[in-house]
Amino acid sequence: VDGVPLPVEVVTPYLAAEVAELQIIQSADVAWVIHPNHPPYNLKRTSATAFTFTKVVFKDGKGPLRPDNLDEANQVDVVIISGVSHTLTFDKDTLDADTAFDVGRAIRVNAGTAPDIQSWYLITSVTDQKICIADLISGTTAGLNADDWALGLFSDKEGPRGLTFHEGRLGYGGTAVAPDWYVLSVSDDFDNFDVRDPSLTDAENADKSIARRLVAKDVNAVQWMASADEQLVIG
16 A cells, blocks of 8 residues: 555564563664574664664674683683684583584683783684684683683573663673573673773773672572663562
8 A cells, every 4th residue: 555664574583482582672773682592683773664683793792701610620721723713622511512503602711821811702613512713802812721711691592581771781681501690781882791800990890791690599590680760670
């Protein structure tokens, strides 16, 4: 019918059975869409009749992280191949058994010889659950025998259940591996999860990302998050 706009369709990765579990928040022309079986996506309106639906791209590759490794027997060795490409070898099975799913996952490693320098990598290929190839995106080559590391929170089959804006930050919570873990972005920079720098003062670190485990007598999986009356509410 003349004058009636046609619907606009975008392709998404979700199955029909997954639609009921989607959570969505929006800021102007950009929406964040999450599901526990998928990484976060952005739905962006680029014109009155055009939309895009793409994975969230984290600033400088610094996406949210799982809790830090606490197993001193599971160290990671980092060896440069050429350019920015490195081989990362863990002592124990750490990566996903289905090697395709961890491509694009971030890894943060303490440089070891310089404790205040955090090295960030993005996985480009996975050999098995102990070995991957990753590009250095920030910091310096971490070296050998590092037990201070953390994997990125999301992969192509692992996403959050909770999602909200809170006091200028964007928050995610409740993945399968870290069900009671939540993260908040850098202040006023929703897709940046840069961590605290020990060489800076508390005031200089005040806008960095926040990551916490819920403190309770039971391990309760985060199902939803909301901002209300200057408080972050987690269910």
